[in-house]
Amino acid sequence: MPSHQIFNERPESQDRALRELQAMGYQYIPRAEAEQKRGHLSHVLFPDVMREFLASQSFVYRSKQTPFPDDAIGEAIRELDAPLERGLMFSSKAIYDRLIYGKSCDVHLYDGNTQSFDISYIDWEHPENNIWQVTDEFSVERTNGKYARPDIVLLVNGIPLVVIECKKSSVDVEEGVKQNVRNWQPDYIPQLFKFTQLAIAMNPESVKYGTAGTKQEFYCKWHEEDVQWQEEAAKRYVNDGHITEQDKVIVSMLSKKRLLNIIRFFILYDSGIKKVARYQQFFGVENTMRRIHGEDGCNSRGGVIWHTQGSGKSLTMVMLVKRIIADRTIVNPRFVLVCDRLNLIKQLRDNFVHTGMDPVEATTGRGLVSLLKDGGNTLIATTINKFEAAAKSRIKIKDENIFLLIDESHRSHTGEFHNMMNEVLPNAFKIGFTGTPLLRKDKSNTYLKFGKQIGHSYRFEDGIRDGVIVPLVYDGRVIPQKVTSDKIDDYLKNILAPLTEPQKEDMRKKWSSFIHLAQTEQRLSMIAFDIHEHFLHYCKPRGFKAMAAVSTRALAVQLECAINGLGGIKAAALICDDSVSAEGDEGIIGKNDKAIIRDFFKKEVEPRFGAKYDDYEEYVKNNIIGGEDVDIVIVQSMLLTGFDAPSLGVLYVDKPMKEHSLLQAIARVNRIAAGKDFGLIVDYWGLFGNLNNAMEMYSDDQSGLSEYDPADIVDSIATAAEEQEKLKQTHKALWDFFGNASFDQSNPRAWVAFFEKEETAESETLRKEFYEKLAAFSKMMTMAVGNYSLYQSIGFEQMQKYKADLLFFQKLRSALMMVYAEKVDFSKYEDGIRSLLNTFVTSEPVEIVVEPVAIHDKVAMEKQLEEVEGQKAKAAYIHTRIVSELESRRYEDPMMFKKFSERIRDTIAEYRKSRDENVYLASMKKMADDLRQGFTGHSYPSAIVNDSDAKAFYGVVSDTLKQHGGDDLEFDDAVGKLALDMKQAVQSLARVDWRTSTPIHKKMNQAVEDLLWDFCDEHGIDLPIDEMDILIENTIKTAMSRY
Secondary structure (H helix, E strand, C coil), X not given: CCCHHHHCHHHHHHHHHHXXXXXXXXXXXXXXXXXXXXXXXXXXXXXXXXXXXXXXXXXXXXXXXXXXXXXXXXXXXXXXXCCCCXXXXXXXXXXXXXXXXXXXXXXXXXXXXXXXXXXXXXCCCCHHHCCEEEEECCXXXXXXXXXXXXXXXXEECCEEEEEEEECCCCCCHHHHHHHHHHHCCXXXXXXXXXXXXXXXXXXXXXXXXXXXXXXXXXXXXXXXXXXXHHHHHHHHHCCCCCCCHHHHHHHHHHCHHHHHHHHHHCEEEECCXXXXXXXXXXXXXXXXHHHHCCCCXXXXXXXXXXXXXXXXXXXXXXXXXXXXXXXXXXXXXXXXXXXXXXXXXXHHHHHHHXXXXXXXXXXXXXXXXXXXXXXXXXXXXXXXXXXXXXXXXXXXXXXXXXXXXXXXXXXXXXXXXXXXXXXXXXXXEEEEEECCCCCHHHHHHHHHHHCCECCCCECHHHHHHHCXXXXXXXXXXXXXXXXXXXXXXXXXXXXXXXXXXXXXHHHHHHHCCHHHHCCCHHHHHHHHHHHHHHHHHHHHHHCCEEEEEECCHHHHHHHHHHHHHHCCCCEEEECCCCCCCCCCCCCCCCHHHHHHHHHHHHHHHHHHHCCCHHHHHHHHHHXXXXXXXXXXXXXXXXXXXXXXXXXXXXXEEECCCCHHHHHHHHHHHCECCCCCCCEEEEECCCCCCCHHHCCCXXXXXXXXXXXXXXXXXXXXXXXXXXXXXXXXXXXXXXXXXCCCCCCCCCCHHHHHXXXXXXXHHHXXXXXXXHHXXXXXXXXXXXXXXXXXXXXXHHCHHHHHHHHHHHHHHHHHHHHHHHHHCCCCCCCCCXXXXXXXXXXXXXXXXXXXXXXXXXXXXXXXXXXXXXXXXCHHHHHHHHHHHHHHHHHHCCCCCHHHHHHHHHHHHHHHHHHHHHCCHHHXXXXXXXHHHHHHHCCCCCCCCHHHCCCHHHHHHHHHHHHHHHHHHCCCHHHHXXXXXXXXXXXXXXXXXXXXXXXXXXXHHHHHHHHHHHHXXXXXXXXXXXXXXXXXXXXXXXXXXXXHHXX
16 A cells, blocks of 8 residues: 655655656756855855856867866856845846856956856856756755755755755645745745745645745646646656646756756846746737748748737837847847837836837937938837838838837828838838737737737736736726706806807707716715725725726826825826826817816926926826825826736726726736735726727717706705705605505515516516615715715714615615626715715715626626525526626527527416526526527537637527528528528628728628628518618627627
8 A cells, every 4th residue: 555655745856856857957966065065054055166167168269179278167166156235136136147148257267367257157158068867855044043945945056046845745836935935035045046946836736936026926837738748747756657737848948958048038137126927928028029930831921929918028129129139140130129119118118218228219200210220229129109200201221130020010000100100211120019819800900010919918817817807897886977958058048159050059969078077066975985995995005006087087087186185195197297288188278178188287297207207107107106195196188008017906097098098097007916815906987898899989969968858967055954845755765665565675686576476567667766766865965975064964863764765775785786697886875975974973884885796707797696695586687687698699699599589488478477586596597507508409500510700690690580481401401501691791890890880881881782682582582671771780799799
């Protein structure tokens, strides 16, 4: 019987790793021999091995190959051992530079002359020329006389470059990470870690790595791109046939050539912090080198790298530059860094500066031409628009050794700027970087301009899986507004007098739009209060900072003032000054807004920073990243792209955004930081109808405000007595709503059951009436607790009763919203109620938010189901979520919508017959599982079974055509062929911004109509015109959903 000790740390992980490393060519040095080589346990180098390697080198002097003398070798050994007086990072950087570039040794020559010659500590080009060793139980003496003992140390030429902590499979690999982090601290063994390039923690099933100075939260995993190579290589070196994750990562990271490449090209110092590449950065750069050398079969001088926001895209650029410069086959490479915005080019330039490179910035088109002509400028930074002026000078720089690195290439290279860039640099190698998905409408355009994607995408979910970014949690908050159009008409009457009636109507429409209503003082105050309350309770205790994004610069200033006025939080607006005319402000920029912006700079910025507005920007950014003077930064557009601050925990959004701008903005809070499990998006605008499709924000016409009744708000000034009577009436109306019902009012399940009706519409009507009555009572309660004279006239005891009733009915409302999956909205005063009740009446907060849960999140749904009482209510909970999910897919997947809608109707009909709540709940659970798995129970024609787009068009037309043309297999295959033709026709026309192009819509309608008529003619189908129109309309809707 095998011993239980096989599961101990030593045999399961450490001994296994040592055997594999020896099989890979590392020489094992026993502990005793290693300690002898070191001379003393406080020392970590093998000087004799270093001397052996250094002595193998020679130099040419007067045509004679001459070995380095002993004194030069001794000096090289001593100089590598940089002291720690100035800290670990300083000595580590000095050692790293020596390892990479070698040392220039002064040699006293046989003829009496002294001359300098370079000596290398590592032969980077020829791994086999180095001395590869591994030892274990590497005890190192600390300054207090105690010892720390890493499990395994790998040495190259006597220099300890890799430290490994091993754990058995039952111990979390994070324990090994903690040991590595502890050991580089000043009171442990920094004298070892100043040489360490890779610090690894492993158990048989998990491996994480970092470098000297890497904090625990930044240790990451390695995922090999060529899995087959990794598997086969591991099998060569491991004998037992069972390949573990540890075995595979050892091959991937510690194979001799790979290890040297990682150390040489993929370690850098960013603002004094040592960093090692994550695997996607490594493969992104290596795959780019293959593209540059024409080794990937693409035959293209360019390509696109898509690595999601927060995954280190800017540092990937730095590593790529470093890699290209080191490639001896590329003569005198030069680089042009291109962005589309001034603040982004500054950030990108700073990223290079922080790593020791110093790009020169082209501030004009003429300056760009001058810099490009001067071959001594290796790194140039510029904005894309500078190429327009450069192109007009008719200058062409035809050098093939210029590399264009374009940030956010999908966004900046539409229109003529890209063409201008090609005019100036026709032979440059173009590499586009993007951190947001290449949507269908711009993927082909981006590929056409830069070449196909380089390597694999590194998507948002990959970053979450690897722990390099945190997941995002969405909190949608709606503040309904009711508008009296008569009031708007009265207010604008004098302004509109000179206009014609059509012009007046156009102005009314514009001034009634949501973008203007969203900027009212009352709404701004409500948002400021909610942000203030949320920040104090969520961010401040966790040490997080926050960002708020609003629609105009003036609103940013006003929101800063409103939040700061509440006390306890330091908010700062960061905007462009009034010399910038638009800066992306939504809506009309009036004199009042300009005055607000001007006063902000005059009163808040200039007294401290003068006219150096850039200094103010740096002050705010630095305080968000790590200072104490700013808690919340409020922006209109600045910092929404490219700004990297791990301390940002929440993004408050109150502005319209779509597609890439939306994805860029929310990525501000996905950076990892200690104690940060997720980034939170608090949305006051209503942006996330479908984040997975990077949905387009609705226009003003679709904001829903056109349906408001002018009578919804009564604008009046009333006495305390009048308002007291209204409060009494709304309270009575709320109770009277349940007055005739007979049920156990002490049973919460009975209150929910009151709303369960045979017909869905009847239940919806009942709930709507209840919500309206509760909203009316809430509104009056807000006024009561906010008006002291009214509060006094009501009396404390009566207010306590009102308060208790309000809390009860709010909880009932929350329970109903959970069961029926209704959109959470806040009435006009509910946020105020929550605060004012706490101030005047009690310190106990009221929670009225129902967290949204998607149908595909089974675990979260099951958790909420536990809170729902009664089988029928649980089934209703699932039913409403399935319906909601299907509605979002109505045109994306018509067949799924049809099939599940039929199943829902059948299930409800069956329940009404049997009245078996258990069967009803089981059926709904089964349906939810099928929906998650995409199972419809329908088989598609073989030609489209793996084509989701064609299947969607098949779902649009199949039922109608089969009603008129038959239902046999041959006809079904013909419908499948039609679906493919429709897909191709739509794809050929779905170019950039086609949704808003009337000519393209007409062409697409005509193409679909022609295909349908041809199909009907071929199969002898007499399709009524109205049915034909419906098919065309639904086909276009499906196209808009999918392209």
